[in-house]
Amino acid sequence: MKWSRIIIYSALIALALLFLMPLGVVLMNSLRSSQEIAATSMIGWPRQLTFANYGQAWNQFCMAEHCWGIEPYMLNSFTLVIPATILSTMLGALAGYSITLWRFRGDQLVFGLVTLGVFLPEQMKLIPWVVVLRDLSLMNTISGLILIHTIQGMSFTTLFCRNYYVSIPPDLLKAAKIDGAGFFRIFWRIVLPLSPPILIVTVIFQFTGIWNEFLYGVTFTSGGQQPVTAALISLSAAVTSEPMYGEQSAAVLIAALPPLLVYLFGGRYFMSGLTAGAVK
Amino acid sequence: MAALSIRGLSKRFARLEVLKDINLDIESGEFTVLVGPSGCGKSTLLSIVAGLERASAGIVEIGGRIVNDIEPKDRDIAMVFQSYALYPSMSVRQNITFGMECRHVPKPEQEAAVAHVAKLLQIEPLLDRRPSQLSGGQRQRVAMGRALVRDPLLFLFDEPLSNLDAQLRVEMRMEIKRLHQRIGATIVYVTHDQIEAMTMATRIAVMYKGEVQQFADPDTIYRYPANLFVARFMGSPPMNTMPARLLAEDGMPQVVIGAGRPDEVRLRLRGYDAAAAFRGSEVVLGIRPECIAESGRVFGDTSEAPIVVNAPVEMIEPTGAETIVLLRLGGEPALARISPDIRPATGALAPFALDTRRICLFDPTTERLIA
Numbered sequence: 001m002k003w004s005r006i007i008i009y010s011a012l013i014a015l016a017l018l019f020l021m022p023l024g025v026v027l028m029n030s031l032r033s034s035q036e037i038a039a040t041s042m043i044g045w046p047r048q049l050t051f052a053n054y055g056q057a058w059n060q061f062c063m064a065e066h067c068w069g070i071e072p073y074m075l076n077s078f079t080l081v082i083p084a085t086i087l088s089t090m091l092g093a094l095a096g097y098s099i100t101l102w103r104f105r106g107d108q109l110v111f112g113l114v115t116l117g118v119f120l121p122e123q124m125k126l127i128p129w130v131v132v133l134r135d136l137s138l139m140n141t142i143s144g145l146i147l148i149h150t151i152q153g154m155s156f157t158t159l160f161c162r163n164y165y166v167s168i169p170p171d172l173l174k175a176a177k178i179d180g181a182g183f184f185r186i187f188w189r190i191v192l193p194l195s196p197p198i199l200i201v202t203v204i205f206q207f208t209g210i211w212n213e214f215l216y217g218v219t220f221t222s223g224g225q226q227p228v229t230a231a232l233i234s235l236s237a238a239v240t241s242e243p244m245y246g247e248q249s250a251a252v253l254i255a256a257l258p259p260l261l262v263y264l265f266g267g268r269y270f271m272s273g274l275t276a277g278a279v280k
Numbered sequence: 281m282a283a284l285s286i287r288g289l290s291k292r293f294a295r296l297e298v299l300k301d302i303n304l305d306i307e308s309g310e311f312t313v314l315v316g317p318s319g320c321g322k323s324t325l326l327s328i329v330a331g332l333e334r335a336s337a338g339i340v341e342i343g344g345r346i347v348n349d350i351e352p353k354d355r356d357i358a359m360v361f362q363s364y365a366l367y368p369s370m371s372v373r374q375n376i377t378f379g380m381e382c383r384h385v386p387k388p389e390q391e392a393a394v395a396h397v398a399k400l401l402q403i404e405p406l407l408d409r410r411p412s413q414l415s416g417g418q419r420q421r422v423a424m425g426r427a428l429v430r431d432p433l434l435f436l437f438d439e440p441l442s443n444l445d446a447q448l449r450v451e452m453r454m455e456i457k458r459l460h461q462r463i464g465a466t467i468v469y470v471t472h473d474q475i476e477a478m479t480m481a482t483r484i485a486v487m488y489k490g491e492v493q494q495f496a497d498p499d500t501i502y503r504y505p506a507n508l509f510v511a512r513f514m515g516s517p518p519m520n521t522m523p524a525r526l527l528a529e530d531g532m533p534q535v536v537i538g539a540g541r542p543d544e545v546r547l548r549l550r551g552y553d554a555a556a557a558f559r560g561s562e563v564v565l566g567i568r569p570e571c572i573a574e575s576g577r578v579f580g581d582t583s584e585a586p587i588v589v590n591a592p593v594e595m596i597e598p599t600g601a602e603t604i605v606l607l608r609l610g611g612e613p614a615l616a617r618i619s620p621d622i623r624p625a626t627g628a629l630a631p632f633a634l635d636t637r638r639i640c641l642f643d644p645t646t647e648r649l650i651a
Contacts, residue, residue, distance in 0.1 A: 171365035174332050175426075180353035180382035189378070193369030 030054070030249035037245045050246075057251035061244070070251050072224060073231035077211060077258075080142050080227050084149035085206040089199060091150065092157020097191050099158070100165040101173050102183065111162065117155030122215050125152070133220060140225050145217065149210045156209075157202045164198035165191065200269040208259040228255045282341070283308040283434055283466040284329065289338030291324055291490075298324050300490045302338070306483075311460050311467045315477040316487035317513070322470045323438055325487070329468065330436055331355050343433045353382070355434075358427035362439040364419045366411035366426075373407040376425050397429045400459075417448045424459075437469040441476065453479060474514045478502065486510045503638065508647040511566045511640060517604065519566045522612035523644070528560030535565055535641070538610025545589055545610040547636050554651035555641050563650065566640035569604070572616035575631035579638075586633040593624045607632065 025043055030053050032046040040047075059069035098104075099111045129148055138144030168191065176186045217230035232255055284306040291299040299321045306312045314322040327333040329340055331352035340347050347355050358379075366375050376397060377390045385393075398404045401421045411419055420440060427435055440456075441449045457480050460467055471477060477484045478498045485495045486509075494506035505511035511519040527534040533552045537545040549555070555563070571579070575588045589609065597604040603623060605616040607630075616632055624630035641650040 169363055169365065171361040171363045172367065174327075174330070174352075175359065175361060175365040176367070176378070177332065178330060178352045178357065178359050179379035179426075181378070185382065190367050190369070 026249045026252060028249075029245045030253050032246055034244045034246040038243060042245065053246040053250035054254065056247045057254060061247045061251060066224075070228055070231060070254060073226055073228040074255070076142055076225065076231075077227040077229070077255075080145050080149070081207055081210045081258075084146045084153065084210050085203055087146070087150040088153030088157050088206050089202045092154050092159075092202060093161045093192070093195060093199065094187065095154060095158040096161025096163075096165050097187050098183070100162050101168065101170070101186075101191070111158070115155055115159045117152060118159060126215070126219060129216070129220070140221050140223075142221070142225060142227075144220055145227065148216055148220070149206075149213070153206050153210065156205060160202050160205070161195070161198055164195070168194060197269065200266055204262055204266045204269075207262050211259045282306060283310070283343060284312075284468065285339075285341040286325075286329070287339045287341070289325075289328065289335050289340065291321070291328060291333070292336045298490050299328075299335075302492055304485060304492065304495060306466065306468065308466050309464050311457075311469065311480055311482045312485060313469045313471060313477040313481035313483075314485050314487055315471055315474055315513075316493075318472055320487040321490040322472075322487045326359075326436055326438055326468065326470045329434075330357055330359050356432050357434045357436055358430040358432040359436040359438065360423045360427050360440045362442055364411070364423040364440075364443075366419055366422055368411055371408050371410060372403065372414070372422050372425075375411065375422060376429050379426065379430055393429050397425045400428065401425050416444050417452065420444060420452055424456075428459075428463075433466065435465050435467045437467060439471055440469075442471070442473070456480060475516065478514070484514075486513060488513070504649060505566070505640065506649055508564060508566075508642050511642070511649075515568060517569050517615045517617075519568050519640070520572075520609075520612075520614040521564050521566045521642070522609065522614065524563055524565035524610075524641075526555060526558050526561060526563050526641070533559070535563065535639070536610070537565060537612055541611055543591075543608075543610060545591075547587060547634065547639070549636055549639060551637075552641065552651045558641070558643070558650055562644050564642040564644050564647070566642060567614065567634070568638060569615040569617045571635035571638050572605075572607075572609075572614060572618075573633050573635075574618040574622045575633045577619075577633045579633070579635040587636055588631050588633050590629045590631050593626050593628060593630050595626055596623060598623065605630075605632075 028044070028046060029037060029042070031049050031051070032044075033048070033050050033052070036047060037044075057069055059071045060067060061069045095114065099107050099114075133139045133144045133147075136144070136147075138147060172190060173186060176190055181189065211227075212229060213227075214229045214233075217227040218233060221227070221230060232252065282305045284304070286302050286304045289299060289302040290297065302325060304312075314325060316322050324333060328335050329342075331347065331350065335348065342355055342357065366372075367378065370378065373394055376394050380390045380393065394407070395404075398407055401424060403418065403421050403425060406414060406418055406422065411422065414422065423440070437456075441452050444452060453476060456469075459465075460480075469476075469480065477486075478501075481498055483495065483497050484501050486493045486501060486506075488509050494501055494510050496504075496506075501510060501514055505514060505519070508521060511521060522537055524535050524537045525539045527536060533549045533555050535547050535549060537547075573579075577586070579586055591607040591609055593605055593607050594613070595606040597606075598620065600620060602617045602620050605618055605624060607614055607616055618624075618632075642648065643650055
């Protein structure tokens with residue numbers, strides 16, 4: 001009994017350390033100067049703590065042909081993620097609401113088609129999006145990426161919201177119809193106020209998903225239009241000339257921070273929101 | 281004027297026919313209860329009247345206006361749901377005014393209407409609370425307030441009391457009845473509880489398998505059930521029904537239970553002229569438990585001594601207010617309601633008085649009431 005506990009805990013701790021190792025190495029390197037890393041090894045405790053790497057990475061570090069750090073790319077990511085998250089969440093809530101609470105002919109088919117998007121790999125949709133963005137003249141623009149992520153995100157947000165809204169008692173809707181409320185008034189006054197648990201879930205999911213997305217960013221944007229995940233690829237290109245592990249580590253950590261913060265602050269709601277629909 | 285008139289209404293879901301040719305005329309000011317076991321179509325019928333579902337055929341008329349193609353909100357109705365269906369994110373006040381808000385009623389008018397209804401239902405202290413902060417009975421009142429504030433032509437109640445505990449249900453039952461008497465509203469009330477139906481209704485429509493079995497006032501339903509289903513559904517404990525035989529002899533009709541057995545029971549029936557056609561044939565005899573009592577009981581205002589039968593007692597159930605006795609009449613099981621202080625010994629014979637004036641006879645093939 002006691003021994004089994006010890007074995008279980010040591011196995012868990014060992015695995016946790018193993019999983020955290022890369023993060024630990026990156027964190028360590030972000031606090032060491034590049035000279036120190038070059039002189040010793042990629043893996044090691046900092047001899048002298050330095051935070052200069054973060055300042056460098058933020059707005060001085062050279063990536064590709066520009067030496068403006070990752071600041072503009074971070075801003076690109078925010079101007080992409082915030083509208084795409086809000087739009088896809090609102091549209092998903094509206095779609096989930098109409099599929100669940102306003103049954104119409106073929107509603108199950110519509111729901112099936114919308115959620116099919118959840119299962120389609122990104123690569124498969126590259127060419128169609130190329131055509132769409134070209135025809136809309138949105139190639140190499142943040143707006144183009146917003147469009148892509150809003151539409152693709154709707155598959156997830158519709159699925160989430162629909163699964164949450166099925167637990168809303170249909171009598172509420174009937175009462176509202178007799179009271180004289182229409183489609184949008186019922187959504188706005190009755191359904192939306194009940195939605196925060198699931199909206200938090202979809203916002204976290206969309207925010208992290210869109211922020212971390214790489215393929216579309218790197219395919220459809222270039223140069224100064226790139227979101228930070230796509231821009232970071234230039235970091236590895238820099239490795240060949242002169243290794244700057246300190247700045248690179250700091251840049252990666254800065255880029256990873258927003259979704260991490262969103263998860264840290266919203267994580268509790270994330271777990272409770274996913275199961276909230278199960279309880280009446 | 282008929283407040284609600286339903287003509288030739290039917291409803292089918294794919295192949296399943298849930299309502300078959302329903303015809304009802306409900307006068308203004310009536311309290312009509314639709315009662316029946318679950319799955320009989322009563323709630324579907326109410327939904328169709330409310331406009332939440334469409335009929336497959338037939339006409340619904342509210343206040344003399346055909347409403348088949350009219351939206352629920354324009355039908356001049358209000359509805360109270362089993363689940364109360366209060367809007368969870370709104371205060372009680374907002375719940376009550378939501379309908380007026382949708383119809384763009386001016387604010388001062390809304391305030392006055394809320395004040396009036398809150399006073400009527402004694403929910404003034406609750407107006408600023410959320411539904412989640414209310415007890416079941418309070419939610420029920422708010423749900424009624426939301427309906428009352430509309431002052432509609434027709435109130436629809438869909439099993440409004442079935443989520444309440446037994447004691448509260450009795451209280452609310454009386455309160456709804458009192459409310460009806462006070463404001464003279466026209467009410468259509470759906471329930472599966474035959475006691476609610478008997479106590480509140482001015483007229484009852486008993487439904488079964490998508491059809492109205494009988495539509496009449498409570499006394500008629502109870503005294504002259506149109507068929508065996510109504511006889512067995514209304515009343516608690518239900519009416520005893522058993523096979524019997526009408527004798528072919530002329531004179532006063534005589535009915536025999538367990539003919540040929542040593543303990544056969546022969547009863548002479550006064551009146552029952554309608555049974556003449558069934559002389560000499562099998563019938564189903566129905567007798568309410570309260571028409572079988574301890575010997576010595578005098579039924580109604582007759583000076584005539586009632587018929588006394590010695591019957592074996594199988595079981596007794598003292599309820600406090602009365603003793604329910606399971607006995608056998610001519611070999612057929614029957615329940616009797618006798619005085620609470622009389623406890624006949626089980627397994628032995630005991631004398632029982634029968635009220636033969638209130639016996640019902642049914643045709644065994646059509647199951648319809650003969651007399």
